[in-house]
Amino acid sequence: MTITIYGIKNCDTMKKARAWLDGHGVRYDFHDYKSAGIDKDRLKAWSDELGWEALLNRAGTTFKKLPDADKEGVTERKALALMLAQPSMIKRPVLDLGKKRLVGFRPDIYAKEVKA
Numbered sequence: 001m002t003i004t005i006y007g008i009k010n011c012d013t014m015k016k017a018r019a020w021l022d023g024h025g026v027r028y029d030f031h032d033y034k035s036a037g038i039d040k041d042r043l044k045a046w047s048d049e050l051g052w053e054a055l056l057n058r059a060g061t062t063f064k065k066l067p068d069a070d071k072e073g074v075t076e077r078k079a080l081a082l083m084l085a086q087p088s089m090i091k092r093p094v095l096d097l098g099k100k101r102l103v104g105f106r107p108d109i110y111a112k113e114v115k116a
Contacts (some may be wrong), residue, residue, distance in 0.1 A: 003028040003114070006038070007092035017093045017105040025116040035086035043080055046094065046101060052079040054103050057091040 005021065005028050009015040021028055031038075046055055056079045057063060063071065063082075070082070083089045095102040095114070102113060 001101070001109055002098070004031055004096040005029070006031045006090070006094040006096065008033055008088060011092050012050060012094050013105050015113055017095070017110070020105070020107055021114070024110075024114070026114055027116075028076065033090065038084065038087050038090065040084055043083060043090075047076060047080060049101060052076040055079070055090055055094070056083065057089050062086050062088045 003015070003021075003026060005017060007017075007030075009030075009032050018030070043055075056074070058071075066082075070078075074082075091103050092101075093105060095110075097113065100113065102109060
């Protein structure tokens with residue numbers, strides 16, 4: 001099984017997640033949104049599985065800098081369009097374990113779900 005971690009290289013939460021994976025001997029591939037982007041079908045599948053609300057990073061500066069009109073009345077369609085246009089609005093990291101995805105970094109959840 002190949003584990004893939006999706007995010008942005010310089011994100012502090014990403015650094016913590018990658019350090020946890022490295023420290024626990026977990027092999028993984030890293031997908032950097034800044035250089036590789038994210039494809040629409042993958043993002044839609046994540047939304048179907050996890051819910052767009054779990055994926056949209058409303059706390060990040062990219063979302064906060066949006067005009068008020070763009071931040072109001074967010075639907076799945078609008079959220080997906082925003083995240084496709086600016087992948088830094090996707091909550092980080094998204095850890096793809098093959099049959100399951102985890103959003104965000106919580107060491108207790110990683111300890112339960114991730115095997116080296």
